[in-house]
Amino acid sequence: MLLPYREVNVVTHRNADLDSYGSALGIADLLRSWGLSPTVVCPEGASARVRSVAARIGHAVACVARAAERPTVLVDVGGAAQLGGVPLGRPLVVVDHHSHPDERLTAAADLAIRRPYPSCSEIVVELLMEGGVRPAADTALFLALGILEDTGKLMRASPRTLGLTSYLLGLIGVRLGDVAALAQEDAPTDPERIAQIKAAMRMRAFRVGGRLVCISYVGSYESSAARALLGLGCDIAMVLKSGDGTRLVARSRGVPIGDLVKYVAARLGWAAGGHDMASVAAAEPRRSKGELRDLVWTVARLVGEYYGETARSIGE
Numbered sequence: 001m002l003l004p005y006r007e008v009n010v011v012t013h014r015n016a017d018l019d020s021y022g023s024a025l026g027i028a029d030l031l032r033s034w035g036l037s038p039t040v041v042c043p044e045g046a047s048a049r050v051r052s053v054a055a056r057i058g059h060a061v062a063c064v065a066r067a068a069e070r071p072t073v074l075v076d077v078g079g080a081a082q083l084g085g086v087p088l089g090r091p092l093v094v095v096d097h098h099s100h101p102d103e104r105l106t107a108a109a110d111l112a113i114r115r116p117y118p119s120c121s122e123i124v125v126e127l128l129m130e131g132g133v134r135p136a137a138d139t140a141l142f143l144a145l146g147i148l149e150d151t152g153k154l155m156r157a158s159p160r161t162l163g164l165t166s167y168l169l170g171l172i173g174v175r176l177g178d179v180a181a182l183a184q185e186d187a188p189t190d191p192e193r194i195a196q197i198k199a200a201m202r203m204r205a206f207r208v209g210g211r212l213v214c215i216s217y218v219g220s221y222e223s224s225a226a227r228a229l230l231g232l233g234c235d236i237a238m239v240l241k242s243g244d245g246t247r248l249v250a251r252s253r254g255v256p257i258g259d260l261v262k263y264v265a266a267r268l269g270w271a272a273g274g275h276d277m278a279s280v281a282a283a284e285p286r287r288s289k290g291e292l293r294d295l296v297w298t299v300a301r302l303v304g305e306y307y308g309e310t311a312r313s314i315g316e
Contacts, residue, residue: 007038009067013043018183021047026125033131038073042064075095077096078280208300213234217241218239236251245283250281263305
């Protein structure tokens with residue numbers, strides 16, 4: 001399908017994490033083996049963890065924030081909300097592992113490769129193996145890092161996952177512990193910690209269906225803020241952020257939230273996608289801080305609707 005075209009964009013989700021970036025590098029290696037010229041596109045750039053690992057191993061981060069519209073391969077993109085406005089060319093190929101994908105992306109794709117694996121990197125490793133392509137050493141390392149990141153350091157790994165990880169370790173000639181050391185999270189930066197504190201200060205907590213649902217809003221680092229709210233004891237953390245548009249990032253501790261976030265997004269007229277423990281919804285336009293504050297209560301009401309009861313605010 002892509003062979004008639006020389007230049008192809010390989011697009012990750014915004015702020016590409018280790019799994020998304022490693023998957024993109026793997027697809028790029030596969031396309032090069034076919035004689036194509038891929039450009040890796042990371043909306044909003046690569047994440048701080050990707051940049052940190054790259055600096056430690058001397059890897060030049062190989063992605064751009066924007067590119068001309070070309071035939072496109074989406075990797076690890078659960079929904080249009082994660083694209084950051086990057087234009088999608090034709091033909092469009094989707095390579096994804098999300099358990100709660102945005103069906104609109106699947107419907108728009110000329111080819112969708114979806115496998116319910118813990119990480120997208122596993123799908124890409126299988127595609128490389130099926131094509132008889134040996135990935136570059138840095139690609140293999142980032143694919144291994146992607147698997148570790150999305151499987152909770154292999155705690156959610158299947159026998160297939162372990163086999164693919166072993167294959168990658170053999171290619172790069174390192175031990176699992178060496179890769180795990182690279183995957184360790186860096187201490188949060190001052191701006192990130194400030195965002196976490198602001199999220200805690202602005203948080204409204206609700207009791208819904210026996211669950212503690214915490215909803216807040218920040219100007220940046222919304223994913224980190226959501227994880228911080230989980231650390232405070234919330235069962236479900238939902239953080240709103242306004243930038244180019246408006247985003248809702250949701251994280252949970254053992255509570256499936258993929259369908260919940262898709263329900264909230266549908267009622268708001270937003271797009272959504274993600275996993276059972278991590279999902280995102282987004283829409284235009286940008287909202288003011290006051291509008292985000294009001295959206296907290298709207299989201300709480302919709303969460304209550306989803307569970308069939310009223311979200312009860314927990315007062316001071």
